[in-house]
Amino acid sequence: MEKLKHHIFVCNSARMNGEVKGVCNSKESIEIIQNFAEEISDRELDAEVMVTSTGCLGLCTQGPVVIVYPEGVWYGKVTPDDVEEIVESHIEGGEIVSRLEI
DSSP states (O other), rough: OOSEEEEEEEEEEEOOOSSSSSSHHTTTTTHHHHHHHHHHHHHTTTTEEEEEEEEOOSSSGGGGGGEEETEEEEOOSSOGGGHHHHIIIIITTOOOOTTTTT
C-alpha cells in the first residue's frame, strides 16, 4: 500500500468491552462511515484515503465525531449529509469545513 494522503476516523461509540452504544452510534455514525466509503470510492480516492471506525473518542456532546489526519482536524456533530462537503472541501480541496470544526 502506498502512503495515504488522508486517514479519516469516525467514532462509532464502541466501548473497551466491545459494547456499541452511545451518542455517535445513536446519531447515524454507521451511515456516516458508509457515506465516506462511498464518496471516496466514487471519487476514485481509494488509494489515497482510508476510513476507519473508532471506539468512543470521549467527546460525546460533540458527536458524531470525525477526525481527519494528517492535519488532525476534529469535526463534531457530523451528519450523513455533511460527508460530501468534508470530502469535497477538506480531502480534495484542502479547506477545513469550519462550521463543523471542534
